[in-house]
Amino acid sequence: MTRFLAKRFGQAVVVIFFVTVIVFLLLHSVPGGPAHGILGPKASPQAIAEFNRVHGFDKSLLQQYWAYLDELFHGDLGQSYTLNQSVASLIGQRIPKTLVLTGMSTLLALVIAIPLGVWQARRRKGLTDYAVTTVVFVGYATPVFFLALVLVIVFTQKLPILPAQAPQTQSIAGLFADSRALILPVLAGTFATVAAFSRYMRSAVLDNLAEDYVRTARAKGASERRVVWLHIMRNSLTPIIAMLGYYLPVLFSGALVIESVFNYPGMGLLFWNAAQTSDYPILLGAVLVIALATVIGSLLADVLQAFVDPRVRGAIK
Amino acid sequence: MKRPLALAVFGAAVSLLAAGCSSGSQGSATKGGTPQQGGSVTFAMPPNATPNWIFPIGTPGHLASFNGAIRQEVFVPLYSYDGSSGTVALDEKASAAKPPVYTNGGKTVDIKLNPLTWANGQKVTSRDVEFWFNLVKANKAQWGNYSAGDLPDNIASFETVSDSEFKLHLTKAYNPDWFTANQLASYVTPIPQSVWDVQSRGGKVGDYDRTTEGAKKVFKYLTGEAGKLSEYASNPLWKVADGPFTVKEFTTTGQVTLAKNPKYTGTDVAHLDTVTFKPFTSSDAEMNVLRSGGVDYGYLPPLAVAQQKTIERNGYQVKPWNGWAITYIPYNFNNPAMGAVFKQLYIRQAVQMSIDQTTISRVIWHDKAAPGYGPVPQTPVSKFLSPVQQTNPYPFDLNKAKALLTSHGWTIANGVASCAQPGSGATQCGPGVKAGTQLKFTINAQSGSTETDNMMQEVQSSLSKIGIGLSIKAEPLNSVLDHTAQCKPDQSSCSWQLSFFGTAGSWYFPAYPSGEQIFSSTGGTNLGSYVDPAADDLVKKSTSSSDPAAMQNYDAYVTKNLPVIWMPNPAYQVSAIRNNLRGVVQDPLANIQPQRWYLAK
Numbered sequence: 050m051t052r053f054l055a056k057r058f059g060q061a062v063v064v065i066f067f068v069t070v071i072v073f074l075l076l077h078s079v080p081g082g083p084a085h086g087i088l089g090p091k092a093s094p095q096a097i098a099e100f101n102r103v104h105g106f107d108k109s110l111l112q113q114y115w116a117y118l119d120e121l122f123h124g125d126l127g128q129s130y131t132l133n134q135s136v137a138s139l140i141g142q143r144i145p146k147t148l149v150l151t152g153m154s155t156l157l158a159l160v161i162a163i164p165l166g167v168w169q170a171r172r173r174k175g176l177t178d179y180a181v182t183t184v185v186f187v188g189y190a191t192p193v194f195f196l197a198l199v200l201v202i203v204f205t206q207k208l209p210i211l212p213a214q215a216p217q218t219q220s221i222a223g224l225f226a227d228s229r230a231l232i233l234p235v236l237a238g239t240f241a242t243v244a245a246f247s248r249y250m251r252s253a254v255l256d257n258l259a260e261d262y263v264r265t266a267r268a269k270g271a272s273e274r275r276v277v278w279l280h281i282m283r284n285s286l287t288p289i290i291a292m293l294g295y296y297l298p299v300l301f302s303g304a305l306v307i308e309s310v311f312n313y314p315g316m317g318l319l320f321w322n323a324a325q326t327s328d329y330p331i332l333l334g335a336v337l338v339i340a341l342a343t344v345i346g347s348l349l350a351d352v353l354q355a356f357v358d359p360r361v362r363g364a365i366k
Numbered sequence: 367m368k369r370p371l372a373l374a375v376f377g378a379a380v381s382l383l384a385a386g387c388s389s390g391s392q393g394s395a396t397k398g399g400t401p402q403q404g405g406s407v408t409f410a411m412p413p414n415a416t417p418n419w420i421f422p423i424g425t426p427g428h429l430a431s432f433n434g435a436i437r438q439e440v441f442v443p444l445y446s447y448d449g450s451s452g453t454v455a456l457d458e459k460a461s462a463a464k465p466p467v468y469t470n471g472g473k474t475v476d477i478k479l480n481p482l483t484w485a486n487g488q489k490v491t492s493r494d495v496e497f498w499f500n501l502v503k504a505n506k507a508q509w510g511n512y513s514a515g516d517l518p519d520n521i522a523s524f525e526t527v528s529d530s531e532f533k534l535h536l537t538k539a540y541n542p543d544w545f546t547a548n549q550l551a552s553y554v555t556p557i558p559q560s561v562w563d564v565q566s567r568g569g570k571v572g573d574y575d576r577t578t579e580g581a582k583k584v585f586k587y588l589t590g591e592a593g594k595l596s597e598y599a600s601n602p603l604w605k606v607a608d609g610p611f612t613v614k615e616f617t618t619t620g621q622v623t624l625a626k627n628p629k630y631t632g633t634d635v636a637h638l639d640t641v642t643f644k645p646f647t648s649s650d651a652e653m654n655v656l657r658s659g660g661v662d663y664g665y666l667p668p669l670a671v672a673q674q675k676t677i678e679r680n681g682y683q684v685k686p687w688n689g690w691a692i693t694y695i696p697y698n699f700n701n702p703a704m705g706a707v708f709k710q711l712y713i714r715q716a717v718q719m720s721i722d723q724t725t726i727s728r729v730i731w732h733d734k735a736a737p738g739y740g741p742v743p744q745t746p747v748s749k750f751l752s753p754v755q756q757t758n759p760y761p762f763d764l765n766k767a768k769a770l771l772t773s774h775g776w777t778i779a780n781g782v783a784s785c786a787q788p789g790s791g792a793t794q795c796g797p798g799v800k801a802g803t804q805l806k807f808t809i810n811a812q813s814g815s816t817e818t819d820n821m822m823q824e825v826q827s828s829l830s831k832i833g834i835g836l837s838i839k840a841e842p843l844n845s846v847l848d849h850t851a852q853c854k855p856d857q858s859s860c861s862w863q864l865s866f867f868g869t870a871g872s873w874y875f876p877a878y879p880s881g882e883q884i885f886s887s888t889g890g891t892n893l894g895s896y897v898d899p900a901a902d903d904l905v906k907k908s909t910s911s912s913d914p915a916a917m918q919n920y921d922a923y924v925t926k927n928l929p930v931i932w933m934p935n936p937a938y939q940v941s942a943i944r945n946n947l948r949g950v951v952q953d954p955l956a957n958i959q960p961q962r963w964y965l966a967k
Contacts, residue, residue: 085851086844087427090867091883093513093890095506100426130427133418133595134618142618194650201654213654219617312651314619322414327844 166250294350399966
């Protein structure tokens with residue numbers, strides 16, 4: 050296991066290195082640099098020259114990349130061009146808020162989707178299965194912005210019982226203190242995720258229902274409840290765990306549409322705005338975080354699968 | 367994304383000239399009622415506007431958003447111009463000095479300060495203005511507003527007459543209106559020398575700014591402190607205010623709360639206890655909060671203008687906020703393919719006559735935009751506006767537009783005009799236009815705005831009727847800006863032909879709306895490299911001569927010469943102002959005066 054982890058760690062470092070090279074080169078190969086866009090049409094040639102000097106755009110691409118790597122190895126992700134803050138502090142502010150939103154949405158989605166998937170599989174091709182499938186498909190197909198707007202209109206205007214925006218505090222404690230304001234953004238994030246996870250769960254349970262070990266368990270007199278919730282459930286979780294691992298970067302990269310509609314500045318919006326305003330240090334920092342989350346997520350998925358599935362455990366020794 | 371460019375000039379537009387311009391009804395939008403002292407008001411900032419700089423000297427990249435508007439409530443500028451009097455004029459109450467007196471043929475400016483006091487009890491003196499000049503002079507490369515030849519290069523010397531009076535000796539004579547509005551008012555702000563003239567935190571205060579070396583160290587220290595956004599509300603440096611408000615809250619996510627300054631000694635005392643500038647992630651998010659009554663002074667996104675009645679029923683007044691701006695599409699006269707075509711005035715006339723500004727304003731903008739026919743803002747009507755611009759020399763007329771092309775040697779086949787008669791004669795295509803050249807233009811346009819998309823499609827449709835093919839290349843605003851550089855024909859960056867910054871791209875003027883930046887051949891934002899010696903001469907006269915007709919002469923010529931395609935100018939925003947919030951003036955210079963706002967009983 051140690052060897053496996055060391056190997057994966059080595060791969061991760063190489064992957065992240067190449068991600069930084071590619072993103073850096075792509076961004077810095079834009080002719081003219083970002084100065085015109087950031088300083089606006091009123092910028093004088095002197096202001097543009099000063100901006101380029103301060104941010105190293107007057108140097109060669111290699112020198113710029115070396116300076117970036119040098120800062121990175123010293124734990125410095127650079128300074129945003131537009132927000133007058135360091136990228137590390139911006140990401141540090143946004144990630145906890147984003148994780149609260151995406152984490153709670155995903156957790157709630159799992160709590161609903163896993164039992165729903167099992168329940169549907171056991172009643173497959175029944176009326177209730179078709180009915181739930183229809184609802185789930187509608188949920189899956191509904192654009193999040195539309196769903197979010199419907200939630201806002203229904204629960205803040207027609208039936209004014211919830212606030213129209215997410216908590217406006219900067220601290221995590223403050224977010225939970227104003228938990229009513231979290232309900233709509235979390236619900237909006239949950240809806241589509243429930244659909245995805247419940248379909249996976251339903252399909253995995255259906256596969257397992259036909260397995261020999263299920264027949265054996267039943268033959269040995271195990272109760273249906275024990276068969277489903279202990280034997281089938283554990284084996285059916287494998288694809289969900291794999292999916293969750295690869296879902297980690299989604300959790301870290303934020304929920305752009307929900308953040309935008311509910312006035313909740315998180316990672317998604319930070320990344321989107323940085324892309325719109327050519328704020329390269331933020332883009333590079335965010336890509337690095339997402340690359341890290343992707344690598345760690347896939348590693349975690351493997352380890353967790355090994356934990357629940359002895360066959361996988363054997364394979365990675 | 368709405369109005370970022372308008373915002374980029376927010377700081378610059380805050381101040382500017384004594385011109386006699388009537389601002390129409392918006393100047394007295396919300397007066398009346400029994401004023402109530404105290405109270406709090408929440409003001410919605412445009413999407414993703416995050417104030418990020420408080421030091422009155424901005425470095426490149428820190429001039430945008432609401433920085434200028436917030437800062438001038440805390441640090442009073444030397445001169446402030448706005449529409450609060452019903453005209454775009456010098457606002458003496460919001461300025462740190464009395465109106466300047468120009469002597470010596472316009473080469474010396476005599477300025478007397480108003481009796482203001484810093485929060486530490488010291489008076490605002492000439493030394494505080496000298497401190498600003500010294501810092502800017504020694505660090506002009508790092509000053510974001512620096513443009514070679516302008517401030518501080520045009521100040522030969524600063525002479526202190528007394529604590530409350532100083533003289534500026536200029537390098538040459540300037541138009542006093544232009545110099546006060548577009549130089550002094552735009553940039554100069556007294557800053558507390560008695561506290562800020564230090565080289566390190568806790569360091570001893572000195573006269574370091576009087577040497578170049580010392581001024582560099584002081585500037586480095588102060589910009590370093592200004593880089594610590596999270597300390598804005600607590601750093602003692604920024605507490606030394608002389609304005610009607612002080613900073614109470616300045617979060618890293620962009621929320622700013624100003625509190626009434628109890629130590630303010632000027633005449634423009636704030637009525638409200640606090641004003642909160644609230645950031646929004648999108649205009650939809652703002653609209654949701656507005657509908658639920660969460661802001662006192664907000665706005666309706668363009669697509670939500672139809673909901674005006676609903677918002678009014680919820681206790682708001684809905685009013686467009688018209689800006690002192692023009693909106694246009696620059697031609698790239700240096701484009702290798704189309705530059706020679708754009709240089710033909712009759713082509714530009716044909717294009718202009720194909721723009722149905724009245725219909726665009728009414729249908730696409732729901733009357734929240736107004737047609738514009740020249741280089742001077744048309745709303746409010748001002749003394750700068752020539753009769754030529756007012757009467758629109760090129761009204762929408764597709765038949766005349768088409769006739770202009772066919773009478774100059776173009777034949778239209780398959781909907782596209784080709785040059786059949788090259789040459790410089792009166793009935794030929796014009797110098798530099800080769801035989802067989804087709805009138806096919808490409809425009810880079812801002813993406814993500816329904817109004818811009820619709821306008822571009824309308825223009826495309828009209829142009830196609832006179833034989834001009836228009837390809838629309840929609841890009842994010844910053845890409846459009848990046849791709850619209852001043853260029854030489856042999857440069858790869860010169861491939862752009864037409865560019866439209868869309869709803870965000872109106873050009874907001876200082877109070878004196880001269881065109882040295884956009885329509886003079888040496889202008890820093892003359893994006894399309896428009897070169898016309900006659901226009902240059904008129905621009906120069908408008909900024910250096912004191913002849914009142916100079917601006918109108920410039921306006922009339924440029925209106926007719928069409929250096930760009932004139933487009934309808936959209937309102938700065940469509941505001942929703944709570945009914946009991948009074949004293950609000952929707953300043954055409956896109957500035958705000960929250961010290962004059964009050965809640966009515």
